[in-house]
Amino acid sequence: MKFFTEQQLTACASQYMRMRRFRVFALYGDLGSGKSTFVRACAQTLDITRLASPTFTLMQVYSIHDQSFHTLCHVDAWRIQQPKELIDIGFLEYRDDLQTLCFIEWADRVSSLLPKKRLDMFFSILSPSLRTLQIYERA
Numbered sequence: 001m002k003f004f005t006e007q008q009l010t011a012c013a014s015q016y017m018r019m020r021r022f023r024v025f026a027l028y029g030d031l032g033s034g035k036s037t038f039v040r041a042c043a044q045t046l047d048i049t050r051l052a053s054p055t056f057t058l059m060q061v062y063s064i065h066d067q068s069f070h071t072l073c074h075v076d077a078w079r080i081q082q083p084k085e086l087i088d089i090g091f092l093e094y095r096d097d098l099q100t101l102c103f104i105e106w107a108d109r110v111s112s113l114l115p116k117k118r119l120d121m122f123f124s125i126l127s128p129s130l131r132t133l134q135i136y137e138r139a
């Protein structure tokens with residue numbers, strides 16, 4: 001188990017983006033645990049300076065210029081009642097596109113739609129300024 005300040009979490013996000021080893025990031029954890037902060041930090045390394053909150057749209061898609069990826073897909077499943085809602089707005093196309101980076105907040109709400117190969121990241125709040133992060137590589 002590792003503890004992260006916001007700055008350390010941002011540095012961790014940059015490392016994952018530099019590595020380019022993972023394409024789908026499934027993010028779990030309570031409100032305020034740092035999921036969006038992590039996604040924002042990843043997006044910033046790809047020159048997305050304003051990450052919109054997809055809370056009301058469920059999904060936001062961005063074009064990116066990167067050697068490995070052309071699209072970034074950001075899902076916030078907090079308000080989703082059934083996985084079908086995400087299918088209806090075209091998520092599977094992004095999920096299955098090897099040049100699309102995917103970040104899925106509240107991944108437990110759409111677990112049936114997650115690809116087998118992904119990184120599972122569990123965030124939790126340790127104190128106002130510290131988070132813990134448990135990371136599992138799924139194949």
Ligand SMILES: Nc1ncnc2c1ncn2[C@@H]1O[C@H](COP(=O)(O)OP(=O)(O)O)[C@@H](O)[C@H]1O
Binds near residue numbers: 037105123
């Ligand atoms: N160590 C930390 N890691 C991540 N966020 C932190 C940390 N310490 C404080 N924060 C704050 O906690 C909030 C996390 O919110 P957010 O990333 O939107 O959470 P979530 O998307 O999981 O609901 C932000 O306001 C952020 O500034």
Ligand SMILES: [Mg+2]
Binds near residue numbers: 035036037076105
């Ligand atoms: Mg969030």
